[in-house]
Amino acid sequence: MANTLLVAGTASHVGKSTVVAGLCRALADRGRAVAPYKAQNMSNNARVVPAPDGDPGEVGVSQYVQARAARVAPTTDHNPVLLKPRGDRESQLVVDGRAVTHVDTDDYYRDYWSRAREAAVAAHELLADAHDVVVAEGAGSIAEINLHDRDLANLETARVADADVLVLVDIERGGAFASLYGTLELLPADVRERVVGAAITKFRGDPALLEPGIEEIEARTGVPVLAVLPYDDPGLPAEDSVSLPAADESAVRGADDGVPDARRVTVAAVRLPRISNATDLEPLAAVPGVRVRYVPPTGRIADADAVVLPGTKNTVDDLRALRDAGFGDRLRAFDGPVVGLCGGYQLLGAALTNAGVESTDDVERLPGFGVLPVITAFCTEKHLERVSLDVVDADPIAGATGTATGYEIHMGRTELTDRGAARADVTHPLGPRSVATSDALGTYLHGVFENATVRDAFVDGLYERAGVPRPSPPADRDSPADRAAALVSDAGLVDALRDATDLGV
Template sequence: MNEAAGKPAATLMLQGTASDVGKSLLTAALCRIFKQDGYRVAPFKSQNMSLNSYVTPDGKEIGRAQGMQADACGIPATTDMNPILLKPKKDMASQVVVHGKPIGDWDARAYRERYLPLAEGIVKEALGQLRGEYEIVVLEGAGSPAEVNLKDRDIVNMRLASWADAPVLLVADIDRGGVFASVVGTMEILEPEERDRVHGVLINKFRGDATLLKPGLEWLERRIGKPVLGVIPYLDGLTLEDEDSASLDGKSRAPSATAAAEVRGREQPLDIAVIRLPRISNFTDFDPLAREPGVTVRYVRSAKEWGSPDAVILPGSKNTVEDLRFLRESGLEEQLLRHIGSGGSAAGICAGYQMMGCRLLDPDLVESDVPELPGLGVFPMETVFARDKRTEQVVGAVAAEELGTPGTPIEGYEIHMGRTRFLEPVVSPFRIRRRRLPETPEAYHADGVVTAGGRLWGTYVHGVFDNDEFRRGWLNGLRQGKGMAVPENAVSYRALRESSFDRLADHVRQHADFDAIYEILWRGMARADG
């Protein structure tokens, strides 16, 4: 229970006129603002659909956005913040994760008809737990509350707001166009009691002269009878994680040969190509690389986008078998093996690491309908898919000089269902342990494989590039191998990320009416008390 007031936490909910309007970042901004103002605050999203995961300190899996929002609050993430996570495996089926543990794979119809009726109790209990521990809980909706075909079993938007008795702020994205129509259309579709729950509108991702928008805002307020509480300008350069792989669309194309030559001639950047698998997961692993000066990170999804990368990374995947098939069908396998055969550098993270072995074995058809599939044959190993998922925060250090200075600390997290065994002795680049275990020699185990003098390596550790010393060492090794200069400026990714929370909060505070937002928040609290 909220110790200061002896009552459940106040609630405020952000819902959107559509997906990808910026709800997750605005929720993080509100969380950081309330924290800056001295409140104990927590995020909540009842059900999330994402392949970007976050592993909690107790080894459970939640959506990456809620983990990021917990970081904005300055608190440890728990599964109460995202009790239900859906991880798409193929077009109409997802792995369902409840309180951090998978309960099975469900198709959309079966999940909606058989599981959603049970989910209400799970969601209410988790939200109640948070409201007993914090002073404010900021709720994030999913998609749009105006999806009439989903409203009867809604657990993420207006029914959730009703359960929490939360006032709602409606978020609209002006960058995609049609912002007035999207707001008016959403309000028209809502039931009268749902419209009453909406207390204001936030217009997000604005570019241009705000004075030119004023007549439209005045019309909108008259039309819907709700105030516009802020027009938030587009804010670039944040070191905060994206949740949706759609955000990679602008990063996927290789530069033209002419443009690449001009850039190379000017500043000699490292060109890192990340293969954009159809079911790519945890692509936030590579955000720290993109923040390094003199480094270009490209996401390539076809052979024609290959270019001339200095290093190639095979990322994580929610369906390793199907994405390995994609590599073969797209011609990217041939490109990758040619790159490796000509002396190029390559790394695999989690599923990408598994693909680089000799075989993928799935005797129980856990991952797909294929019991065995040959891998890329880069590493002497095979991976067997198990029914239980390993999710752990890990700490450790570099163990092989081929990949850096032994003893260089690393930390990250594991999240995988495969178990890898080696077919001959190998050199492992890291020694790690579960963070939850006592620090004893017996707690550590070898992770990954490194060959070809450090040119080729793989690991199960997501977030390995978040570690500044390791990341810089790997990049500088690539630079030295190509005769490039080593930059003097060092980047602290964690410091950049923390400053991004404050920058985002300052930006939103500047462009939104927080006197009104606080009044809405406390008025809702008083109504709940009455």
């Protein structure tokens, strides 16, 4: 039976996902059989992996990345309960990779929490039986006293897994010592006893400046501060849209690569109100010279080199929001390539039918933006599949060859209209569930820009249209998982945990 470490936090976005990924890679590099685990996640960024019965299922993107960091195949056991928000206090409940129902908070805790807990306990037992170490990720703050009787990702995980607990606190937010002290004070006694240490994250400057505060907090709480992690972004995918830049005219990713502005191209990514799988854009933002600018539905797109509509957890309501913002007129006036990914693909079509499946009201048909000659009919069954597709050389990814891999998560079937089927310029560059014209592409393939052949062809086309040379790529860098491992190892956290726990690291 494996030993379990729960990496908890004083708040959301204190670095839990990065630290877990770094520990998984560092432990794997030291010869330990390690597995990540998050009992309950809330995220619309998901990946398709095998479920317990071998069929495709869903997990949060962080656990997918952490499993790869641990050098194990991702499965739904790594994230047995996933809540995917869709607006109006309602989420889709996914258990063991399968969509169960849509629930609001009251329904979940009254009718489904016990089932979710059973799935989480069973998944942890399977992981613990097959590995030396399980590194579990908490959710939000471990000290939410209003949730202490039903905190599956934190308190229940600590108790069920008999876990040691590491508490992270983000010093960039300010008030780090007060946050840590208050968190420890609010923990139930049995979980407080499990805390083996704390780590300060996202520190900029000389760690010696923290020494008086560290000495005081250790004296007051008896909990050692095991490490101070410097501010760094290893490049791991964000768990949810809260990590995206604010949707305004200066919200960009990929602006710190040293490329002069005159040699940049800009992709306008529409920050949909219910955006999902926003990580699809991150491979583009990592390309030297490419800026991904997140714009609100009311934002400007005319000066961009391309527009991407990402996925959405609620296509119908986001279509309405875009129409209310006048986005359709700006999209029709845009002179450049347009890409729709999953829900964004559906938005670009001529219409949505059986739309009541996606919305809280009973609506049968809504007109889309008409950029692509397709119609999407919604259905209650969710399509989950990992796919490998032959790439067809066609605009706006002209020059792409070979195969492209990724995954599909969607509800609805998209087909050509009669007029679209008769058009000579319509192609299917990424398999039958994609459609392209000379200046637009729609595809259900999540992870499409993770494929170098597609990504490079798309970026090459942007630079050709812009009439400027594309910057040369930099020298190879370590993988994000390796950089996360270096972050926790160089700060001394791995060695400190070896001395503070029975993890055998």
